[in-house]
Ligand SMILES: Nc1ccn([C@@H]2O[C@H](COP(=O)(O)OP(=O)(O)OP(=O)(O)O)[C@@H](O)[C@H]2O)c(=O)n1
């Protein structure tokens with residue numbers, strides 16, 4: 001059950017507020033990007049890593065790849081203005097894959113067991129996304145006024161990886177591109193293309209490093225993993 005992973009890494013990290021791409025910020029002395037790449041480098045099911053990058057960061061990323069011996073990174077492609085554009089560019093470079101995983105480079109704590117469950121589900125059913133059950137009550141709010149409380153039992157907080165049979169995701173991504181549709185995850189594109197998408201329960205550790213508070217959380221996750229080794 002092999003796969004190719006597409007990692008969008010071409011963001012600007014605005015919400016993190018760093019002077020540079022948040023993926024170069026360090027957790028436990030190692031860049032976030034290196035943590036994430038190592039998960040896939042060490043996964044025997046992962047055949048190839050395709051990275052979408054900011055062209056001006058190419059040299060720094062090539063240095064990081066060499067430093068951490070990330071030999072499965074085969075292609076660095078220019079990302080786009082939106083995450084979806086970066087993913088699409090990388091997907092086009094991943095042609096030939098049977099199963100493709102799209103994973104935010106900003107999520108360094110993904111577990112191999114979750115990745116493998118996603119690959120198995122996508123192989124069997126077409127598409128599968130990592131998610132965790134909502135822990136908070138969720139309400140729909142318009143102009144500051146609550147409109148409705150949504151039944152929490154049906155709500156999941158969606159993460160990445162998002163795994164698909166390659167041709168299915170490419171069809172959905174191409175359709176969205178041609179129609180100028182912009183979604184916030186690959187699941188949206190698949191859903192609107194009529195492709196069944198299933199949830200695979202993930203870990204609450206699989207946080208996206210988005211704002212400064214997440215870095216504190218990340219350091220704690222690494223510390224806990226060290227202590228329980
Ligand atoms: N045009 C973009 C935007 C985002 N990403 C990547 O998509 C992942 C998830 O995006 P997000 O966490 O929003 O990262 P940023 O866009 O960098 O953050 P912000 O929205 O705060 O600027 C990240 O690994 C980011 O590098 C990308 O490749 N291309």
Ligand SMILES: C[C@](O)(CO)[C@H](O)COP(=O)(O)O
Pocket residue numbers: 083104158159160184185186208
């Ligand atoms: C894809 C994603 O991580 C699923 O939760 C999320 O939609 C990415 O959002 P971002 O604002 O592009 O980080």
